[in-house]
Amino acid sequence: MSDIPTGWFKSSYSGAATDNCVEVRFAGAERAVGVRDSKNTRATLAVPSARWSAFVASMRRS
Secondary structure, eight states, rough: OSSSOOSEETTTSSEEEEEEEEEEEEEEGGGGEEEEEEEEEEEEEEEEEEHHHHHHHHHHOO
């Protein structure tokens, strides 16, 4: 799992011309995913990695 980024990053679908983005961070050993608004980086949400995977899979099916 060493190839998983540990810093905050935006989706590759986010345009360079906008700052209205959701940022994500994989918390490694905590097995959690952090989610925050790129405009308000002080407020974050932590989601268990299994739940995040289920969310992403459901979005792919949509």
